[in-house]
Amino acid sequence: MILDMITLVPKSIGSITIPVLIEEAHQDELQITEHPVEKGAEINDHAFKRQPEVVLKCGWSNSDLAALAGLAQSIFSGGGLPSADYISTVYSQLLALQELREPFDVVTSLRMYDSMLFKGLAVLKDQKTGAALSVTATLKQLRIVETQVTTLPPRENQADPAATAETQNTGVKAATPATPAPGGSVPPTSM
Template identity: 30%
Template sequence: MAQEIFKTYFETAQGNYLFDAYFNIDHESTLSITEHPVQTGANVADHAFMQPNILSFEIGMSDVMIDVTYGGFQSFSNDSASRSVNAYKILRQLQSDRIMINVYTKLWNYTNMLIESLSASDSNETAYALKANVTLKELLVATVTTVKISERPQKTDLTNEGEQKVQEASALASFLD
């Protein structure tokens, strides 16, 4: 049986991005748990919540390799910048435009990620390449439903209004004093 080779890549509304090398990928998933005492028998889910996922990459791009993906890093702009420079420009653009990124890795698939930080060194070792650290953080998205509620409840034959007593105005006035 042939083993499927899993590729890590970024998926955006603008296209998919596959880097030449992934030196490190750090996955961080954190559950915040209350430090206050919890009553016996209480629902524990009410006292803990998930923090946004954080994903950190150390990626590499080479100017001597051919881009095998459609679009990719060759076509960022009309200038003649190299693949490594275009990759950096695309990452900066995704960050500044706050473009949501879905990231597919061997361990987990992440949705609604934004580039929180991007750092790259420029040295003689990276003259024809890019080595960058990219940190993505999940943007928690909630679905809100609006329900229209009338000011007065609808009365039906099954409505139980309780026992209704009429009070005299004088009795009510003495109660309010």
């Protein structure tokens, strides 16, 4: 498990690689009706799947291989020491990705999610995490749909146009008083 948190499965939030994934919590929820369901009815008509959520506790460090490679490249290219440290850059990238509000992919050790957005981004910074960035990212999947326009066949080509045709304007309808059944509250002679 420790080795998987660090190296085996390449994990990422968008294009940002996660070097250490401490914990991941996946949530798939079904929204079920509170209303009574008639016996024999299709149950799947009364429940729908909500968008999945995942909470990732992950970390980056200034001593990470990517940070050291960036430092070496900066030194050897004549740029000297970089002005910003690696974890500040990663944190800025995470904030920018959240601010962008564009869907992105998330890869964890269990599964890959597409069309995700940050629901929350929490950072823990204390005396123990001075050269590290400890992030709790709460991500939720967007439900993206495509709509299409279609036309119905002409009314005369339909077998039962009253049941299958487009709606027609049939004018204004007026309500007429109904006579209740015998024994009802309004006597039939009062009309």
